[in-house]
Amino acid sequence: xxxxxxxxxxxxxxxxxxxxxxxxxxxxxxxxxxxxxxxxxxxxxxxxxxxxxxxxxxxxxxxxxxxxxxxxxxxxxxxxxxxxxxxxxxxxxxxxxxxxxxxxxxxxxxxxxxxxxxxxxxxxxxxxxxxxxxxxxxxxxxxxxxxxxxxxxxxxxxxxxxxxxxxxxxxxxxxxxxxxxxxxxxxxxxxxxxxxxxxxxxxxxxxxxxxxxxxxxxxxxxxxxxxxxxxxxxxxxxxxxxxxxxxxx
Amino acid sequence: xxxxxxxxxxxxxxxxxxxxxxxxxxxxxxxxxxxxxxxxxxxxxxxxxxxxxxxxxxxxxxxxxxxxxxxxxxxxxxxxxxxxxxxxxxxxxxxxxxxxxxxxxxxxxxxxxxxxxxxxxxxxxxxxxxxxxxxxxxxxxxxxxxxxxxxxxxxxxxxxxxxxxxxxxxxxxxxxxxxxxxxxxxxxxxxxxxxxxxxxxxxxxxxxxxxxxxxxxxxxxxxxxxxxxxxxxxxxxxxxxxxxxxxxxxxxxxxxxxxxxxxxxxxxxxxxxxxxxxxxxxxxxxxxxxxxxxxxxxxxxxxxxxxxxxxxxxxxxxxxxxxxxxxxxxxxxxxxxxxxxxxxxxxxxxxxxxxxxxxxxxxxxxxxxxxxxxxxxxxxxxxxxxxxxxxxxxxxxxxxxxxxxxxxxxxxxxxxxxxxxxxxxxxxxxxxx
Numbered sequence: 229x230x231x232x233x234x235x236x237x238x239x240x241x242x243x244x245x246x247x248x249x250x251x252x253x254x255x256x257x258x259x260x261x262x263x264x265x266x267x268x269x270x271x272x273x274x275x276x277x278x279x280x281x282x283x284x285x286x287x288x289x290x291x292x293x294x295x296x297x298x299x300x301x302x303x304x305x306x307x308x309x310x311x312x313x314x315x316x317x318x319x320x321x322x323x324x325x326x327x328x329x330x331x332x333x334x335x336x337x338x339x340x341x342x343x344x345x346x347x348x349x350x351x352x353x354x355x356x357x358x359x360x361x362x363x364x365x366x367x368x369x370x371x372x373x374x375x376x377x378x379x380x381x382x383x384x385x386x387x388x389x390x391x392x393x394x395x396x397x398x399x400x401x402x403x404x405x406x407x408x409x410x411x412x413x414x415x416x417x418x419x420x421x422x423x424x425x426x427x428x429x430x431x432x433x434x435x436x437x438x439x440x441x442x443x444x445x446x447x448x449x450x451x452x453x454x455x456x457x458x459x460x461x462x463x464x465x466x467x468x469x470x471x472x473x474x475x476x477x
Numbered sequence: 478x479x480x481x482x483x484x485x486x487x488x489x490x491x492x493x494x495x496x497x498x499x500x501x502x503x504x505x506x507x508x509x510x511x512x513x514x515x516x517x518x519x520x521x522x523x524x525x526x527x528x529x530x531x532x533x534x535x536x537x538x539x540x541x542x543x544x545x546x547x548x549x550x551x552x553x554x555x556x557x558x559x560x561x562x563x564x565x566x567x568x569x570x571x572x573x574x575x576x577x578x579x580x581x582x583x584x585x586x587x588x589x590x591x592x593x594x595x596x597x598x599x600x601x602x603x604x605x606x607x608x609x610x611x612x613x614x615x616x617x618x619x620x621x622x623x624x625x626x627x628x629x630x631x632x633x634x635x636x637x638x639x640x641x642x643x644x645x646x647x648x649x650x651x652x653x654x655x656x657x658x659x660x661x662x663x664x665x666x667x668x669x670x671x672x673x674x675x676x677x678x679x680x681x682x683x684x685x686x687x688x689x690x691x692x693x694x695x696x697x698x699x700x701x702x703x704x705x706x707x708x709x710x711x712x713x714x715x716x717x718x719x720x721x722x723x724x725x726x727x728x729x730x731x732x733x734x735x736x737x738x739x740x741x742x743x744x745x746x747x748x749x750x751x752x753x754x755x756x757x758x759x760x761x762x763x764x765x766x767x768x769x770x771x772x773x774x775x776x777x778x779x780x781x782x783x784x785x786x787x788x789x790x791x792x793x794x795x796x797x798x799x800x801x802x803x804x805x806x807x808x809x810x811x812x813x814x815x816x817x818x819x820x821x822x823x824x825x826x827x828x829x830x831x832x833x834x835x836x837x838x839x840x841x842x843x844x845x846x847x848x849x850x851x852x853x854x855x856x857x858x859x860x861x862x863x864x865x866x867x868x869x870x871x872x873x874x875x876x877x878x879x880x881x882x883x884x885x886x887x888x889x890x891x892x893x894x895x896x897x898x899x900x901x902x903x904x905x906x907x908x909x910x
Binding site: 304321390 | 882
């Protein structure tokens with residue numbers, strides 16, 4: 229599934245990822261935890277293909293296909309999905325138009341037929357109902373005026389509709405109250421499958437009570453410094469990140 | 478008579494010669510002579526004339542194309558074939574090279590309360606002609622239009638009438654599209670009337686155009702007006718003169734694209750208390766296209782509202798101009814005026830000139846203006862692309878959303894849909910690809 233090897237990444241001359249390696253198998257949920265500034269968000273952006281980052285060496289492969297020479301949309305069509313920490317508002321673009329454009333673009337890239345309007349409506353309605361997303365929210369422009377929780381639910385809705393092969397959840401828990409967190413986590417758990425890999429990026433162990441990972445990695449100063457089972461997250465919750473900051477130094 | 482300028486350009490000389498030749502055959506000789514003399518004294522506007530600072534017409538119009546004559550059979554046949562491209566649900570009034578064609582226009586005899594006439598059919602003492610003169614501000618291109626225009630269409634909508642279908646003024650060119658075209662059109666709404674008007678300017682290809690449209694809104698009447706200026710002549714000037722009586726509402730927008738050099742000038746006056754004027758426009762320009770929207774909004778009466786929302790999308794070396802002036806004389810208290818211009822620059826070589834002006838002599842008013850020029854939002858683009866939408870498509874969606882906002886002022890849904898469909902078609906044709 230996802231295979232990152234010895235990745236070195238800088239932005240504006242500043243090194244952020246420094247020999248980062250990670251494997252996530254199909255069906256696996258991997259969590260990455262780490263202090264602020266350890267490079268977690270950069271990692272998610274670089275996998276998705278955000279411009280501005282300079283990859284100086286290393287590789288990112290999904291199912292053996294090199295992602296680094298693909299543009300952002302091509303990576304999405306190959307099955308990469310990033311749930312944003314801060315989803316963007318897009319005034320003037322209707323949510324339904326946006327969802328349909330995304331689904332159809334991916335189908336087209338894979339050489340498949342566009343979704344029919346009735347099928348599309350049916351799928352959106354069913355997925356939205358599970359996430360407590362109202363018809364009114366779907367009628368608004370993308371994320372416009374949505375609360376933090378509504379935006380995160382909309383991210384999970386997109387994930388459900390796009391059925392990615394590999395999804396990254398970047399700080400899904402930020403800005404969420406307990407109830408919203410539960411709804412989002414249930415949405416994510418419903419999408420766990422043998423074929424799909426998930427990378428959950430978070431500061432806090434709390435999210436991992438809801439989305440229980442198979443493996444937990446600790447990231448510091450641009451690389452993984454320790455790996456373990458779910459118990460590692462609990463340990464971090466008690467001891468904090470201070471030890472790891474020095475370990476990587 | 479003759480050129481009064483010290484060093485007339487070839488174009489100015491040619492206009493003088495054309496006027497000397499044409500004048501004996503034209504009605505209202507005295508008015509025309511006065512108008513032409515005013516034009517000849519001022520000459521074609523240059524950057525030195527403040528209101529024309531960003532559109533140097535004198536430099537652009539090197540020669541004056543010959544006056545387009547009344548359409549002959551070949552021109553009528555050509556326009557008829559062009560007309561087929563404009564099949565829409567509307568009551569059509571067709572102009573060929575600025576001359577009203579009853580043959581190609583729809584039959585209005587069954588439309589009660591709407592009176593249609595050719596401008597040339599008005600007697601020289603018609604009050605409408607005097608009104609058009611009175612409403613015309615001092616401007617060289619309006620003077621040129623007044624001197625040369627031989628025809629146009631006059632639409633009068635009766636008091637209280639509510640027109641279901643939009644009226645469409647369709648300006649087409651004749652078989653020889655390279656002439657100078659002048660038309661003078663007039664639309665008046667009686668008290669409480671309500672209508673939608675589309676003006677489609679498809680004169681294109683060659684020559685020079687200088688058209689005028691007068692909109693006179695009676696008390697509490699309402700008009701949705703959309704100008705579609707696509708594929709314009711190499712040099713084109715469009716004048717819109719509007720007067721709103723008390724409680725009247727005018728919502729006027731424009732979709733501009735493919736115009737090598739276009740100047741739209743709007744002179745609007747809120748003449749009666751409580752009038753509401755809403756002006757907007759979306760210009761989508763590329764290569765070296767130039768579009769200028771210059772407007773003067775005068776609040777003659779107290780308690781009127783005016784809004785201007787103009788959007789520009791500029792690629793390559795395109796050049797956008799917005800000049801908006803709100804004038805509030807001392808007695809126009811409780812005026813509420815707001816002006817906004819936003820430009821999206823798709824290339825480093827595109828340019829946008831913005832000049833908002835407020836001229837306020839009353840003390841109890843709320844007036845403001847804003848302007849912004851920016852690139853497409855990289856974060857929004859990344860977000861859309863991360864969902865699999867290819868970059869070009871994502872850019873198209875963002876551009877469409879940006880420009881379409883200009884059409885939200887229309888209260889007639891069918892007008893808004895028409896403009897949005899046009900906009901989508903334009904973008905899908907790949908103008909920014």
